[in-house]
Structures are given as C-alpha cells and as structure tokens.
Amino acid sequence: MATGGASSSGSRRGGKHKNRLAEEKSPYLLQHCHNPVDWYPWGEDAFKKAKKENKPIFLSVGYSTCHWCHVMERESFESEEVGKIMNEHFVNVKVDREERPDVDKVYMSFIQATSGGGGWPMSVWLTPDLKPIAGGTYFPPKDHMGRPGFSTILTRISEQWKNNKDKLIQQGNMVIDALKELSASAVDSSATLPGQESVRKCLDQLENSYDEEFGGFGHAPKFPQPVNFNFLFRVWSSMKGAPEAQRALDMAVETLRFMAKGGMYDHIGQGFHRYSTDRTWHVPHFEKMLYDQGQLAVAYCDAYQITKDPFFADIARDILLYVSRDLSDRQGGFYSAEDADSLPSPGSKTKKEGAFCVWEADEIRNLLGEKLPHYDDMTFADLFAKHYNINRSGNVAFDQDPHGELAGKNVLIVRGSMENTAKAFGLEVSQVEEVLGKCRDILFKVRRKRPPPHRDDKMITAWNGLMISGFARAAQVLGEAQYLDRAIKAAKFVRKKMYDDSTGKLLRSCYHDPEMDRVTQIANPIDGFADDYAFLIRGLLDLYEASYNEEWVEWAAQLQRKQDELFWDSEGLAYYTVSGDDPSVLIRMKEDQDGAEPSANSVSAGNLLRLASFHDDEGWRNKSVQLMTAFGARLAAIPLALPEMVSALIFHLQTPKQIIIAGNPRDRDTKALLQCVHNSFNPNKILIVADGKEHGYLYEKLKVLSTLKKVDGKATAYVCENYACSLPVNTVLELDELLSK
Known part of the structure; x- marks a missing residue:
C-alpha cells in the first residue's frame, strides 16, 4: 500500500487506471491494481506476452504490509512517467511473496548470491523464459549521489536488451545453472548423522552472539527468531543439572523478558511487532505478522511451563487475545498480518510508520x-x-x-x-x-478510534498451522478451554477451506472477501508447499495432545504421507520446497535455514519422529534420520543455521517417552493425570490417551494400547521407553516422580 492516503484495499482505491491485478484476491496485488503500470500476475499470460513481443520481464515481489514496498509504489509505480517506461519496454509482473514463496525463493537466491543481501520489495529483470539477468531490492526513483535511480536502471536494462540480448540470455542460463548447483549442494546424502557435538556447537554459537545487557542475539536490528528459544529450552531439558543447561535457560528467558518489556511488544493492543530496529528492543518495525504471534505464544508458554513465572503466562495470553481479536476470521481462520503504516488522524493524507x-x-x-x-x-x-x-x-x-x-x-x-x-x-x-x-x-x-493500519486478510495454511500450535500449547499449559476451542475451530476451518478431500492436497491460501463477508478462493487455487504441510502437521499433533481427539493424529498422518509423495527427494533425502508440478518455477529448492519461520525440513524432522511414536512406524523414524543426515555437514559446521533441526536431533538422541493415560479424558481423575503431564516441560514426550475404544485409530496403530488398562477402576498412567512400560501409577504424585526421572 502506498504511504499516501489510500484506503486499505487496492480494489477500492480510486484512480483512472485499472490493470489486470483488479481480478486477483491477494491484498498485495490489489494494492497495485490502479497503478499506471500494466501489471500482470505471475502466469502464462505474462510469459506469452514477453515471448511474443520479445521483451524482458520486470518482476516485482513484495507483500501487503511491507513498508518499503509501499515507498517504492508511491515513488515509482504510481508515477505516470515511470509507468510509461515500464509499459513500453517490459512485461511487468507482480507477485505476493506470501502467496508464492516458490517464485520468491528462486529469485531471492539470485539476489542474495549476486549482492550478498536481500529483502523486499524485490526487483528482478528476467528473460522471457524466466531466467534472471539483473536485480536488487528497493530502488529510489531518481539518481542520487552517484547511484542510479529506478528510471535510469529501467532505461539501461532496456538498452542492454536491444543491443546485447544474446549475451543477457546466455548470462541468464548461466545464473540458473549456478543456482541449481547451489541448491543441490545444500544437502549431502553421503554425510553422517551428527551427534551431541552439534548440539553443543549450536549452543556455543548462540552464546557467542548473546547480548548480556539486553538479551537477544547479535546486534541491531534484533529479530525474535523463536526457533532459538525452542532450541535453548530443549537444551535445558536434555542437560538438566549441567552448567550449560542453566545458561541456555537464562539466555532464553531473559531475552523473552526484555522483548516483552520493550517497545517491540504492543503494551496497549497486545501482540509483537516484527522486529526491533535497535539493540534495546525499543523502537520496532511496527508491522505484526501472524507467524511471529504463533511461534512466540509457544515460546512464552514454554517459559511459563519451565519457570512457573506468571509474567510469561500473561504475555502468552495477551498474544492470543490480540490474534483472537484482530487477526481472526469469524469462520475460524487466521489473517496474515497488520501493516506498520497508518494515517495519524482521520483527516491526514500521508501515512506514517507506527502512527497507530x-x-x-x-x-x-x-x-x-x-x-x-x-x-x-x-x-x-x-x-x-x-x-x-x-x-x-x-x-x-x-x-x-x-x-x-x-x-x-x-x-x-x-x-x-x-x-x-x-x-x-x-x-x-x-x-x-x-x-x-x-x-x-x-x-x-x-x-481504536484512530485510523487503523491495513490488515492483510489472506489466510495462509502454514501460518495457520503455527497459530494452531500456539493455541493448542496454551490450552495444554494454561489449562484454559477457550484456547482449545479456538485451535479446534481453526483446524476445522483449514480442513474445510484449504484442503481438497478428493486429492488429499492442501491449498496455500484463501481470502476474506469484505464485500460479501465470506471466505473465497482464486480461480486457480495455489497448491500448498512443503511448509504448509509441515507446519500444519505439527499444529495437528499439538492439537491432539490438547484435545485427545485422535482425528487430528489421523489427519496429520494422511498429510505426512501426501507430503512424502509430493516433496520427498528419494536421492537427496530431504524435502523440496515445491512439488515440481509448476514449470514456471525453474528450480526445486530445499530450504536449509531456520529464520523468522523454521524451515519445512527442520519441522518435518521433528514431525516424523513424533508420528513414528504415535504409529510405531520405523519408516517415518528412518526418514527423519535420513533427513537430518542429509543436512549433516551443515549441522556439523554451522548448526546455528538450523536450530530447529538441532532440536529434532536432540529429540532423536534422547529416548522419546510415550506417556499413556488410560481413562476417559472427561473424568476428573484422568484430567488430573493429564494436567500433571502438562505441568512439566517434557519436549521429548508423546502423550496418548487410551480411552478404551479399541476400534479407534490409535488402538489400530499402537497394539500396546490394548494391554494398558485402568487399575482399580482409576485413571492410570504408564510411561513407556524403548518398548518397555513402567509399572502403572494412579496418583499425580507418582506420575510426577516418573516424569522427573
């Protein structure tokens, strides 16, 4: 959205122009539908036009709550003069990176490889067959202090295309070949599975970058990166009693405390802003992303579960209050984000960051x-x-x-x-x-009376999966039914609106139609990517351990089988990001880094281990080992790049505990034992309720359940490791002693 006085949806903005984006559903694309640029969405119409007219493609990638995307739109894409140059010399394509992370990933890899950095808006010039020849991120409109502006760059590339087209095409071919080699080198099927040394090295690397005074890792800007908290809490659990364990816990909880006291946390409206621009967590970049809320809700629940400090429980509740109030569709899904920019007052003409x-x-x-x-x-x-x-x-x-x-x-x-x-x-x-x-x-x-920031009401399967985990973990740890109800409502929504029963495939996204007040889809829905499957599967497993309704485990298993079918590389032994069905995506890449969001490969490594224990399935356990082994060289050299995968490695190196409670989950004595389990932080646990329904899904998969009965007519707990179960216990005190061993 431009920082001028535009309304929150491009489809409702004024102006004499109207391009092809007006028929799209993405809030980001709609923001540009009245630009004087003849924008196309990513697709065959644009590609055919480029080939027919022998023009290069200008690809602009961003998202609707991106501050610098707004700036570049206002300065360049709303300019009649710039639009004339773009329309005359290029076929112009807009992509919402959240809707099409596959397209974004290919060309962002090019930008990072050629410039050493990256970000959004991303600006890339392509040959008509989609191979990159030049690119960058934000470009100012005019030449300044010896640096060329956007108009100058457009003119130069146009001239180069006219005069040196063959050389540019050759260059594009070379770039794609190099990126394919780079992607292939991300994994090594001949590597060995690392052990505890990778865990210690990851901890050392985090500790070396830890800010002792203000918490967090590295210098400004500071991002939350919840994967680090996930790792540190698992180190604490796996090394209890060791000095490293206490150090890991201290770094995590102190950082979470500083974040929640800082300006990155919204003390009035709840929820977390995207990141802090300074070392002290004071001045944030004001946009709010759903994926941060989902992951941070889990992190604060974990911190409360370990420390029993109500401060962390209160922050978790506030995050979930914000999401329930401001990022929730009434049918059950979760919206993607809120913008950083807004009008300072109803009569203002220019938006400002943080004004709200x-x-x-x-x-x-x-x-x-x-x-x-x-x-x-x-x-x-x-x-x-x-x-x-x-x-x-x-x-x-x-x-x-x-x-x-x-x-x-x-x-x-x-x-x-x-x-x-x-x-x-x-x-x-x-x-x-x-x-x-x-x-x-x-x-x-x-x-609430101020002009609100734009809300991106696109609903993304992967991020909904992260938020389901957030509500489900809160239901477990805080014991409040409202959180379980919200997680179930979201899971049902995803199954109804973002899943195709006939194919077993997930869809990437769906959209809120404000005029009809309903959820809609685009004409040709985008199939889900690996992270959509991985994040949702984890959310469903967390939901089972909060609700004890085995339909969520069963659906998670179905989705895992479909993920294996669509994305698993049987030679490279890891998951591709995309299925390979779309020929316009030139490279099937494998995500090899955990950042603001964990990678699909890292989350899948943990999912497979959990599913293996729920199903007594060595195939999934072996696949998890193969997956981590494929990243063995990276885990050995730079484990900090994949802390979420190191968390899965910790799970593998320890013996998972199957905690089986025989009893009706609605009965008081069963509830007491279940709450005992949720009172302690046991990340390598698998919690199962044996409710006596011997024809149920889990009874069919785990034959041991039929042998584990209530004792003396009371709810009974069994803790099983290495295919052997403890003696049954009936009391909370006895179970607590078992779990603390």
Whole structure:
C-alpha cells in the first residue's frame, strides 16, 4: 500500500487506471491494481506476452504490509512517467511473496548470491523464459549521489536488451545453472548423522552472539527468531543439572523478558511487532505478522511451563487475545498480518510508520488525568509516564527515526519493574498494577478510534498451522478451554477451506472477501508447499495432545504421507520446497535455514519422529534420520543455521517417552493425570490417551494400547521407553516422580 492516503484495499482505491491485478484476491496485488503500470500476475499470460513481443520481464515481489514496498509504489509505480517506461519496454509482473514463496525463493537466491543481501520489495529483470539477468531490492526513483535511480536502471536494462540480448540470455542460463548447483549442494546424502557435538556447537554459537545487557542475539536490528528459544529450552531439558543447561535457560528467558518489556511488544493492543530496529528492543518495525504471534505464544508458554513465572503466562495470553481479536476470521481462520503504516488522524493524507501505536506526552497527560491514590498533585499520567518511559519531547532517538515520522512521539517501553515504580510513588505493587491496567484500557479505547493500519486478510495454511500450535500449547499449559476451542475451530476451518478431500492436497491460501463477508478462493487455487504441510502437521499433533481427539493424529498422518509423495527427494533425502508440478518455477529448492519461520525440513524432522511414536512406524523414524543426515555437514559446521533441526536431533538422541493415560479424558481423575503431564516441560514426550475404544485409530496403530488398562477402576498412567512400560501409577504424585526421572 502506498504511504499516501489510500484506503486499505487496492480494489477500492480510486484512480483512472485499472490493470489486470483488479481480478486477483491477494491484498498485495490489489494494492497495485490502479497503478499506471500494466501489471500482470505471475502466469502464462505474462510469459506469452514477453515471448511474443520479445521483451524482458520486470518482476516485482513484495507483500501487503511491507513498508518499503509501499515507498517504492508511491515513488515509482504510481508515477505516470515511470509507468510509461515500464509499459513500453517490459512485461511487468507482480507477485505476493506470501502467496508464492516458490517464485520468491528462486529469485531471492539470485539476489542474495549476486549482492550478498536481500529483502523486499524485490526487483528482478528476467528473460522471457524466466531466467534472471539483473536485480536488487528497493530502488529510489531518481539518481542520487552517484547511484542510479529506478528510471535510469529501467532505461539501461532496456538498452542492454536491444543491443546485447544474446549475451543477457546466455548470462541468464548461466545464473540458473549456478543456482541449481547451489541448491543441490545444500544437502549431502553421503554425510553422517551428527551427534551431541552439534548440539553443543549450536549452543556455543548462540552464546557467542548473546547480548548480556539486553538479551537477544547479535546486534541491531534484533529479530525474535523463536526457533532459538525452542532450541535453548530443549537444551535445558536434555542437560538438566549441567552448567550449560542453566545458561541456555537464562539466555532464553531473559531475552523473552526484555522483548516483552520493550517497545517491540504492543503494551496497549497486545501482540509483537516484527522486529526491533535497535539493540534495546525499543523502537520496532511496527508491522505484526501472524507467524511471529504463533511461534512466540509457544515460546512464552514454554517459559511459563519451565519457570512457573506468571509474567510469561500473561504475555502468552495477551498474544492470543490480540490474534483472537484482530487477526481472526469469524469462520475460524487466521489473517496474515497488520501493516506498520497508518494515517495519524482521520483527516491526514500521508501515512506514517507506527502512527497507530505511538503517543505524545501531552496526549497521555490529558487522557490519564485521574488522581493517584493518596496524592493531590499526582495523576495516573505521572505513574504511567514513569513506568513506560514517556518523555515530553518524545523518547525516540533521531538515529532511530531517519524519516522523522516519530518526532515528538513515545514508543512505550518498560525500563524498570512494577516494584521500581511502586517504590517511586510509595504504593503497593497491586495498586500500581491496578492503575496501569486502567490506563491501558483508556488508551486502548482511544487508539481504536484512530485510523487503523491495513490488515492483510489472506489466510495462509502454514501460518495457520503455527497459530494452531500456539493455541493448542496454551490450552495444554494454561489449562484454559477457550484456547482449545479456538485451535479446534481453526483446524476445522483449514480442513474445510484449504484442503481438497478428493486429492488429499492442501491449498496455500484463501481470502476474506469484505464485500460479501465470506471466505473465497482464486480461480486457480495455489497448491500448498512443503511448509504448509509441515507446519500444519505439527499444529495437528499439538492439537491432539490438547484435545485427545485422535482425528487430528489421523489427519496429520494422511498429510505426512501426501507430503512424502509430493516433496520427498528419494536421492537427496530431504524435502523440496515445491512439488515440481509448476514449470514456471525453474528450480526445486530445499530450504536449509531456520529464520523468522523454521524451515519445512527442520519441522518435518521433528514431525516424523513424533508420528513414528504415535504409529510405531520405523519408516517415518528412518526418514527423519535420513533427513537430518542429509543436512549433516551443515549441522556439523554451522548448526546455528538450523536450530530447529538441532532440536529434532536432540529429540532423536534422547529416548522419546510415550506417556499413556488410560481413562476417559472427561473424568476428573484422568484430567488430573493429564494436567500433571502438562505441568512439566517434557519436549521429548508423546502423550496418548487410551480411552478404551479399541476400534479407534490409535488402538489400530499402537497394539500396546490394548494391554494398558485402568487399575482399580482409576485413571492410570504408564510411561513407556524403548518398548518397555513402567509399572502403572494412579496418583499425580507418582506420575510426577516418573516424569522427573
């Protein structure tokens, strides 16, 4: 979306132009449907036109909540002059990277290989047969300080195509060949499976980059990267008692604490912004992504489960409140994101980053004028300003606000603690908590009257899978039924709207139609990618361990078989990102890095081990080992690139515990044993309820279930390892002792 005064959906924007994107469903593509650029969506119409007219393709890739995508649109794609150059010399194609990660991955690999960096918007020039010849990310509109602007680059590439077309085509062929070799080298089927040394090396690499003062890893900008927390908590569990275990736990919980006290956390509207632009977690990039919320909900639940500190439980609840309120479709799915940019006021013409979230000191003082208890000259505003670091001139440093959008504004951040604030005002902590709660409620109601940021209401299967995990884990750890209900509603939605029963295939996405208030699909739905299967399978397994409804395990197994069929490379022994059915995607790549989202290969390594234990299936267990072995060289040299896969390796190196509870999950004694399991952090567990329905799915797959009965008519727990089960126990105390061994 442009940073000008456009409405939130391109399909509802004014303007005399209307290009082919107007018929699309993607919010990002709709944002560009009134550009004076003759945009095409990715597809045969564009490719045929390029070949027929012998023109290169200009490919622009972004997503609807991308700040610099908005900037480039406003500066270049809304320009009549630039549009004329683009239309005359190129076939112009727009791609939503979230809708088509397969296209994005191929050309981002080219950008990273040729420039050493990457990002969005991504701008790539292709031959008519889709081979890259030049590219970059954001380009300013005009030449500046010796650097060419977008118009200049367009003109130069057009001239090169006219004068040196054969050379450019040859260059494109060479680039694709090189990228294919690079992709093939990501895995090595002849490697060996690493052991505990990779776990320790990954921990060492994280520790070397740890910020002792403010938490987090590396320098600014700081990203949450929940895969790191997942790994550190599993190190703590697997090495209990060792100094490394405590160090791993401390790094994780301190980082989570700093993040939740920082400006990256939305103290008024809940949920986490995308990342912190500074070392102290103060000034965020203000967009909010569903995949962050899902993963961080799990991380904060894990932290609470381990530490029993209610602070972490409260943050998990707040994340889920935000998602339930602002990113939820009434039919059950989860929307993708909220934008960083919004109008500062209803009459404003220009959007600014963070406008929806920041505050002026005078605004705070006017809104929070109620007197503090026991004070005649102090108000709620004084206490709020102290606790959240409000300054009269704003609290954002100039170097953190290069465009001056946050001048005089305050990003809420907690520098101290409730205890510090209580001491400063001579109040009890409970009084401070009550006052701050009232203040936040007042500001929330005021903020809801501001022009809201654009919401991307595209629903992505993979990210819905991550969010199902978030709600399911919260249901387990916090024991609150509302979270289980929400996870079940989402899983049913995905099955109804994003799954084809006739083929057994997932779809990548579906869309909210605001005019009809319904969920819709595009004319030719996009098939799911490997991460859609992997993330959803994990969500379904987490959902089973919260609901004990075996239909979720059964569907997870069906999806795993389909994932194996579509994406498994029997020679390279890993999963491709794409199925290979689309000839326009020139390279079948394998994701070999865990970043903001874990890779499909890493998540699948853990899924396969869990499914193997649910089904007593050595085939899936062997496939997990083959998968991790294929990445053995990378796990040995740079395990920090794949911390989620190292987490799966920890699971493999330890003996999984099948915790089987014989009893009706609705009965009080069964519930007590199940809650005992959920009270402790046991990441290598497989939790199964043997409810006595011997014709059920799990009874057919696990013959041992038929032999494990209730003892003395009471719910009974068995802990099984290496095909041997403990003596049965009936009490929470006995089960707790078994689980702590």
